[in-house]
Amino acid sequence: ANQLRLFLHSAAYVLIYNTKERLFKHTEIAGFTTDSFIKKIMLSAVHIKEMKSLIKISFTKGHRYRQEMENALSLLASA
Template sequence: MGLCFYFKADRMSCNSYWANYFRLFLYAAAFVVAHTMKHELFNGTAIESFTMDSFIKRIMLSAVYIMEKRTFIHVSFSPHHRHLEELTVALERLAA
């Protein structure tokens, strides 16, 4: 599975070259952020060895409840999420 799959580079969104170029740039930037997050936040866990497809489907697309307060943001995952411990550790690393 190549990068074309992740960037959705096999199609064009409109007739404008620059619109398609910008869309591919945004997909590439999002992929780099997700890849960096996978290796930095989940270092030393089983999630680090996931493929990017598995990482996106299992972690990035997880249902969460986000509560914004004046001085903090509370993120809640389902108590039955199979990667709850790893997600908690990753959020603690991100907050530090």
């Protein structure tokens, strides 16, 4: 059980690292450590609305990295 948990944790770390490096290339966020990325980006407050053929994500107006997040999500949606 512990080996499986370690494997899953390692796989999640690799996915987070690759997401940070690919989606946020040439931004301030690309220089974040993985821990900072998780705390500042992944744990951000957002409102997610699921529709039949669309997922809408709304950020707070004062979100520091709002533009970078919108660009990354647009890049992800076009892939």
